[in-house]
Amino acid sequence: MPQRIVVVGGGAGGIGAAGAAKGTDPKAEVIVFTEYQDAAYSPCGIPYVHGGEIPDFERLFLGTKQQYADQGIDIRYETRVSAYDTAAKTVTVAGQPLPYDRLVVASGWNYGKPEVPGADLTGIYYMKNIREAMERDKTLDSVKSAVVLEAGPLGLEMVTALCHRGIETHLVDPSPWALSMATDPDIVKPVEDSWIEMGAKLHFNTKLEAILGDADGAVRAVQTSDGEITCQLLVIATHKEPNTELGAAAGLAVGSAGGFIVDETMATSAKDVWAAGDCIEVPHGVSNVPIQGLSGSHAYSQGKVAGVNAAGGRRTYQPVYVPWGLVAGKWMIGGVSFSETLATALGIPFVMGVAQGISRARYYPDMQPVKVKLLAEPGTLRLIGAQMVGGEGIKERADFLAMAVRTGITLRDLATMENVYSPPIGALNEPIALAAQDALSRLGS
Amino acid sequence: MAFTRWVRSVSEKQLLTAAHTDMAKRYGVAPPPRPAGIDIFWQKVYAPIYHRLPWTFRAKMMTLMPGSHRQQWTPRPPSGGPAV
DSSP states (O other): OOOEEEEEOOSHHHHHHHHHHHHHOTTSEEEEEOSSSOOSBOGGGHHHHHTTSSSOGGGGBSSOHHHHHHTTEEEETTOOEEEEETTTTEEEETTEEEEOSEEEEOOOEEEOOOOSTTTTSBTEEETTOHHHHHHHHHHGGGOSEEEEEOOSHHHHHHHHHHHHTTOEEEEEOSSSSTTTTTSOHHHHHHHHHHHHHTTOEEEOSOOEEEEEEOTTSBEEEEEETTEEEEOSEEEEOOOEEEOOHHHHHTTOOBOTTSSEEOOTTOBOSSTTEEEOGGGEEEEBTTTOOEEOOOOHHHHHHHHHHHHHHHTTOOOOOOOBOOEEEEEETTEEEEEEEOOHHHHHHHTOOOEEEEEEEESSOTTSTTOOEEEEEEEEOTTTOBEEEEEEEESSOHHHHHHHHHHHHHHTOBHHHHHTOOOOOBTTTBOSSOHHHHHHHHHHHHTTO | OOHHHHHHHHHHHHHHHHHHHHHHHHHTOOOOOOOOTTHHHIIIIIHHHHHHSOHHHHHHHHHHSSSGGGSOOOOOOOOOOSOO
């Protein structure tokens, strides 16, 4: 009798798990439940369709529904799982228990809903579901003014996208600078300056107090601690809350970061139940503190690990070092592990080096500035974090520096690193090396 | 919300706010608003005491909280240096 593997959630984690489970045990019956009309698309691409960089939403789908059916993955769309029973090994669907042999929970996340009056008005956009995004996009040309609430990664991308659409865009954030949980004010300043050049209005240290509606129950303005801002669209880009309600009710252990507790195989506290994606927490490789709410690539990798193990194979995941990067305003911004702000918040001791370099030979057309900031452990000088902003080359440096942190590379290694010098693609002096040399110079080394 | 989740959530927010104040001074940007109400305790008492404790003690307290970090995570073998 083939085993039945049930996957709850059709996002990156769930689809990664389903595909990996089927690949590990081709005879297995793999059923994916998603409450949405679609599965297996890239929500990360949505801001770029809104901004006009990507011409249509269809490109965001990883595969067609028929392709998944042809692979033997049974995706049940618009079908909500309302409960898990890990003792009886069933999930409840439409009021009926469905038995499983192995369960993978990839229930994802929800936005933190603003707890202010007016939160139920129309015109409030929680950007996540592609069908809603398609409908919203049709109305964007009639929006004169929009507010983006909070400058997290999605918020940064939506401010940029809405500016590209010619919409008067207001960013409202209770923190003192954009992406302040992950980056430093000197790193994000070029982004903020470029938003202002693009016509955006930035309201930092500003709290949302109420959402105001018109006679038809649609958003017409937001009331903030900095006054009233007229808008026809409010984009919610608040922090991601892990969706753990059903699992917790079924007894799955939840950790201090709010996600399901898992081990290196993505196994939860319940027998024959694995979990992956934004609903779990994983340890940070430097601090060993569990964290939650990473990227789509993390969710997909975790899903594959969960799927392989659920199907009877063996694969393990690793603590994370979190390389990240995005385009915001006219710049690319990125980093790894700790920013100076976060290290200061946690009280982690560090030494630092900063350098302003360039991305290509100084004389080559389209040469871009690249600023790199490195943080390292005092004494050993092992890298613990990095922050960068520039016109190009940020993603590659973030990936490289994540491996540097993971493998214990030191400032001395980076200060003497070899680098590609080719006028169209690399400068004589690599900005990472310059930043490491700056750090050693500050130490008198 | 479980107690440890609450402690971590509040602690993170308040320590980040304290760091924002430090960083704002360091980089010449507008700092967060002055604390009010219960935030005065967190900013004026909790955050300074937190930072006076040794890092090793704070790290130990963080690892005692329930979480995935306390499960099995097999370290990778150390690098053997460049291949021949």
